[in-house]
Structure formats: structure tokens, C-alpha cells
Amino acid sequence: MADCPSTRIGVAGYGYWGSKHVRVLTSLSGVEVTVIEPDEERRRRARADHPGVGVVRDLDDMLDGLDGVVVVTPPATHARLALKALGAKVPTLVEKPLVLLEEDGVAVVEAARAAGVQLMVGHVFAYDAAVRKLRDVIASGELGRVLHIDCARLNLGRYRQDCDVVWDLAPHDISIVAHLLGELPATVSAWTHRAVRAAHADVAHLRLDFAEAGVPAFVHVSWLAPEKVRRITVVGEKKTAVYDDLAGDERLRIHDVGVELPDGDGGTDSGSRVVHRSGGTVSRPVPGAEPLMVQDAHFVDCVRAGTSPATPGEQGLAVVRVLAAADRAASTGTPAAVPRRRTAAGTEWGRRSVEVAS
Numbered sequence: 001m002a003d004c005p006s007t008r009i010g011v012a013g014y015g016y017w018g019s020k021h022v023r024v025l026t027s028l029s030g031v032e033v034t035v036i037e038p039d040e041e042r043r044r045r046a047r048a049d050h051p052g053v054g055v056v057r058d059l060d061d062m063l064d065g066l067d068g069v070v071v072v073t074p075p076a077t078h079a080r081l082a083l084k085a086l087g088a089k090v091p092t093l094v095e096k097p098l099v100l101l102e103e104d105g106v107a108v109v110e111a112a113r114a115a116g117v118q119l120m121v122g123h124v125f126a127y128d129a130a131v132r133k134l135r136d137v138i139a140s141g142e143l144g145r146v147l148h149i150d151c152a153r154l155n156l157g158r159y160r161q162d163c164d165v166v167w168d169l170a171p172h173d174i175s176i177v178a179h180l181l182g183e184l185p186a187t188v189s190a191w192t193h194r195a196v197r198a199a200h201a202d203v204a205h206l207r208l209d210f211a212e213a214g215v216p217a218f219v220h221v222s223w224l225a226p227e228k229v230r231r232i233t234v235v236g237e238k239k240t241a242v243y244d245d246l247a248g249d250e251r252l253r254i255h256d257v258g259v260e261l262p263d264g265d266g267g268t269d270s271g272s273r274v275v276h277r278s279g280g281t282v283s284r285p286v287p288g289a290e291p292l293m294v295q296d297a298h299f300v301d302c303v304r305a306g307t308s309p310a311t312p313g314e315q316g317l318a319v320v321r322v323l324a325a326a327d328r329a330a331s332t333g334t335p336a337a338v339p340r341r342r343t344a345a346g347t348e349w350g351r352r353s354v355e356v357a358s
Contacts (some may be wrong), residue, residue: 038058149218256277
């Protein structure tokens with residue numbers, strides 16, 4: 001039997017994340033990768049890193065010969081490149097944030113729908129086995145009623161030229177918490193600070209209020225922290241779960257700790273002292289493939305089978321709406337509502353779990 005033809009994937013952008021996509025895509029069986037990069041030095045580096053990979057300067061140079069495109073360029077260019085690829089009816093994966101303007105997001109989603117091809121957003125943590133395990137722990141009731149969620153995504157940063165720290169880092173936490181709770185926040189409150197550059201905030205705190213779950217989530221993002229932190233804490237009435245993305249195979253820990261009110265105190269601020277409960281800590285091992293590998297393999301599978309991705313463009317647009325609400329909240333100093341929109345599938349975020357091979 002003749003060999004099946006390779007799946008030809010173009011990676012637009014060979015910066016920090018683009019090089020990672022090329023690394024994982026070249027490791028997949030039956031995938032032929034072409035790097036699309038206008039910068040000469042980055043093209044030289046791509047050839048040196050991956051001698052067997054094609055390298056071209058412009059998407060137009062290769063578009064007719066591709067089965068799929070991964071857009072990993074600066075966010076301000078996402079809409080233009082995605083619209084070009086989708087206009088040629090080429091399935092497209094766009095890194096987060098999908099776009100920087102809501103109207104561009106609507107145009108990109110509509111272009112994919114009109115072309116009848118897949119549009120996928122790079123919400124990579126939806127493909128992390130630890131995040132999926134944490135979602136299952138919450139759904140099982142092991143933590144009890146969730147009281148609040150705390151997120152910290154900090155580093156001494158790679159400053160971006162075209163967006164602030166909220167648009168750079170918070171899409172991860174927004175998409176993770178929405179995945180855990182199965183809904184988008186109804187309102188967003190935001191505080192931002194510009195410490196180094198006048199143009200963009202480099203430190204921010206967000207509060208996301210989830211109406212159906214009745215849960216607030218607090219998100220701290222920074223480009224100015226001395227240590228890298230990637231942590232999500234889910235505080236429940238019974239137990240607390242901590243997801244630490246930097247902890248290897250022990251990324252998820254369940255702490256049997258909490259506080260309780262004495263019998264007869266219904267939480268009426270009677271002045272009675274709370275009782276602290278301190279039990280053990282259990283690590284939930286979550287070995288599995290690198291999330292980026294799982295995500296990109298899923299995209300290739302969707303391209304080959306013509307199936308819908310687990311993180312479709314509509315989810316990317318939903319997160320853009322939350323980010324836009326955060327901008328409004330930061331400028332006014334008051335909570336901003338997240339517009340409620342219905343997608344073609346009839347859901348805004350949906351509770352469909354990301355069950356892909358890992």
C-alpha cells in the first residue's frame with residue numbers, strides 16, 4: 001500500500017513560541033513543517049535548528065501548498081494572517097490571544113465559518129493533564145463548595161510591544177478557570193499599573209465573577225516578579241487544590257486544610273473564633289505528554305479528519321471579550337460586564353471537556 005501523503009503545516013513566526021511549535025510539530029509522524037518568517041536572522045536560526053524544515057519569508061509564498069497554518073506572530077498581526085489563511089480555506093491554529101480587538105475576533109470566526117474550515121485557538125492549558133484532573137476533582141465534590149480561585153502568573157518578563165501584561169498572560173488563567181467551571185465570568189474588575197513603560201501595564205490584578213458557579217476568581221499577572229510563578233489555587237469548604245505548572249509530575253496537590261465555624265454560628269459575624277483544620281497533603285501524579293505536544297497533535301488530527309477542535313475560535317473570541325471588559329474596568333475603576341454572545345453551536349463557552357490523547 002502506498003504511503004499516505006504528509007500533512008503540510010506552516011508555522012508563521014519563529015520567535016520564542018514559534019520555535020517551540022516547530023520542535024513539537026517536527027516530532028509528529030507524517031507532518032511536514034515549513035517556517036514562515038519575515039526576519040532574516042530568525043530564518044537563519046530556523047534553518048540551523050531544523051535543517052530538514054522548509055523556510056520561506058511570507059505566507060503568500062507557501063499558502064497554496066499547506067494543509068494547515070499555525071500563527072505564532074505578535075498578537076497585533078494575528079487577525080491579518082488568520083484571515084489570509086482562512087480566506088484560502090486553510091485550517092488555522094492561532095496562539096493566544098486570538099486577536100487584540102473584538103471586531104477582529106468576530107471577523108476571524110466568521111471567516112472560518114464561511115470557509116468551512118477549522119479555526120483553533122492556542123489555549124494550551126486545556127490540553128494539560130493536570131488541569132483536566134483538577135477539573136475532575138472540582139466536579140467530584142472532593143473539595144466541597146468552591147469558595148474562590150486564586151491565580152498567579154508572574155515572571156521577570158519578556159515585555160511585549162503591542163499589548164500589556166493582561167493581554168499577554170491573563171488569557172491562560174481566564175481560559176483555565178472557564179474550563180474548570182464550564183462558564184465565562186459575568187463581570188470583571190481590574191487594577192493595572194505601569195511601572196517601566198508608559199504605554200503598557202506590566203502589573204495587574206483582576207477579579208472575575210462567575211454567576212452560575214457563584215465563585216470569584218482572582219488573577220495576578222506581572223512582568224516584574226523576581227521569580228517565575230505559574231500557580232492556581234482552588235479553595236473549597238472541605239479541601240484546597242493547588243496546581244503548580246512548574247512542579248513537574250506533581251503539578252497537582254490536594255491539601256486537607258481549611259477553617260470551620262463553631263456549631264451554631266451561621267456566619268453572622270457573631271465574633272466567635274473560627275476553627276482551623278489541618279490534615280495531610282496528597283500529590284496527584286499527572287504524568288503525560290507535554291501540553292503543547294498534545295495541542296498541536298490534536299490540531300493535526302483535526303486537519304486530517306476534518307473535525308472540530310476542542311478549543312475552537314469561538315473560545316478565543318470569548319476570552320478576548322473578557323480581556324476587553326478588563327480594559328474597560330481598569331479605565332473606569334468599576335466592574336465591567338462581559339457581553340453574552342451565542343455561538344453557532346448555541347453555547348458561549350460550554351462544558352465540553354477536552355478529551356484528547358495525552
